[in-house]
Amino acid sequence: YSQHVKNTGVTCYTCHMGKPLPNGLWFYSSQTDYLRHYLDRDGARVISQTVAPASVNRSSVKQTEWTYALMISQSRSLGVNCTYCHNSRQFSSWREAPPQRVTAYHGILMLRDVNQNYLAPLQPVYPAVRLGAMGDAPKAQCVTCHNGAYKPLYGAQMTKDFPALWGRADWNGAPFPGIMTMAADTTKRDSTVATPVAAPAQRTSAKTAPAAPVGMN
Ligand code: HEC
Ligand code: HEC
Ligand code: HEC
Structure with missing residues (x-):
């Protein structure tokens, strides 16, 4: 996770902010399908890499809509616009993008790990009232930590005073x-x-x- 949270880190407060349930919990529904990019789906990359129409890009309109919904939600979660992570001349180019985009990608990978291996498996221990309409456990997304800021709590050092939270003695x-x-x-x-x-x-x-x-x- 250090590829994303750097030396700033997170504590319980980053997500919980003094409340038992953090912000931005999500469940399966047709409205939040795009958020499954943070759980069990890949395939946000929809832009053609060729100039002329060719059959190499099989992305559908629906997949493209998911990508844009995902991107709008990332922007709102961080309180930024698209150019914080992209050169709008060529949205798909990593080379021309600001470094924040790579950090964001590590955030996606981190969320997949958190959701797949820690939050979703809690499903059997939640009371029914805490589960989604389709019976799944609450899951986290970018806004759960970021709360509308480009860095959670505007980059306040969280783990400095709690070295044990790094989980690695060294x-x-x-x-x-x-x-x-x-x-x-x-x-x-x-x-x-x-x-x-x-x-x-x-x-x-x-x-x-x-x-x-x-x-x-
Ligand atoms: C990545 C964000 C995140 C962090 C960091 C985090 N939590 Fe949570 N926490 C959640 C989510 C998501 C839930 C599920 C909320 C629900 O039950 O609907 C949750 C639920 C809980 C609950 C159950 C609340 C209830 O009323 O059911 C407790 C207790 C809890 N967390 C404690 C902690 C503690 C202690 C820490 C720090 C060691 C911590 N959490 C750090 C995201 C986080
Ligand atoms: C916080 C950083 C961030 C912000 C803000 C952001 N993006 Fe992205 N964007 C990414 C990352 C990371 C990927 C790659 C996702 C993946 O491959 O899983 C991506 C992928 C994309 C893609 C797919 C590129 C391809 O190769 O097909 C498009 C299109 C896109 N973003 C458009 C936008 C638009 C439009 C906005 C503003 C509404 C936006 N992005 C805001 C980080 C961001
Ligand atoms: C577990 C909490 C947590 C989650 C979830 C999370 N982040 Fe972060 N993020 C952080 C922390 C902490 C930092 C600050 C790291 C630092 O100090 O450089 C950060 C930094 C960033 C930065 C760098 C900002 C800058 O200006 O350098 C970007 C971009 C970012 N996050 C995007 C995302 C996106 C997109 C998601 C969802 C896919 C996400 N984050 C999910 C905790 C989180």
Whole structure:
């Protein structure tokens, strides 16, 4: 995922933003068919590569409409227009496109992994009320993280203070020298276990507080 989220990363807040259900969840329906590009369909590339009419391009009008619907939704998800990722002289050209297009492509691949391997397989554990009309689990799309900004939360560093979220021990602090120092400090504190006693005591006293106010059941 680092090809897309770079060193900025994401936390629960990127998608959830203080709410139990994030924005832009989608389910199967004929209106959202194009979003299956983020799940189990490929084939957004519809522009002919030849000048004269030839039988090499088999894209249908419907496929072309899916591509444009997908592109309009990507633009709206990021609050940008087509030229943020394309040279409008030749929409299909990667060489002439701004680098953001490659980042966006890695975003598509990331979403496929998230949707195929993490969100869709949760289907059997959701209560029926959380499933779509066709019985599928909620899935994410670009707006789920981006919320209308070219970078989620306008590029605020999310994982800097949570190195464990990178999921790779050898990544801990690598892009952030400050965190390397913190990790080293922790080891030092472990070897001189003598002082830190106050915090656990506080937690115990919190447990003895009244369990729940009347009427909270
Ligand atoms: C890529 C976006 C994304 C990120 C990041 C993310 N979530 Fe979620 N989360 C979702 C989606 C999509 C759902 C499904 C919503 C639904 O049930 O309709 C969900 C649902 C949940 C639910 C169930 C809510 C409910 O009421 O059913 C919990 C709990 C939850 N997430 C916790 C977390 C935690 C904790 C983290 C961070 C460790 C996290 N999420 C990070 C997208 C995300
Ligand atoms: C956030 C970046 C981004 C934005 C904004 C964006 N695109 Fe795209 N576009 C892409 C990527 C990435 C692909 C390649 C998708 C794939 O192959 O899975 C693509 C593919 C296309 C294609 C297919 C090209 C081909 O080879 O056939 C067309 C047409 C297109 N975009 C048009 C548009 C239009 C029109 C807009 C504005 C409404 C737009 N795009 C906005 C990133 C973007
Ligand atoms: C899991 C959350 C998440 C999802 C889903 C996601 N992105 Fe991103 N995206 C990010 C983060 C974080 C960054 C910031 C990376 C950085 O700092 O360069 C980013 C950066 C980008 C950028 C680079 C912007 C720039 O100006 O450099 C583009 C373009 C982009 N995303 C497009 C997309 C598209 C298109 C999708 C849907 C196919 C998508 N993203 C889905 C988290 C996400």
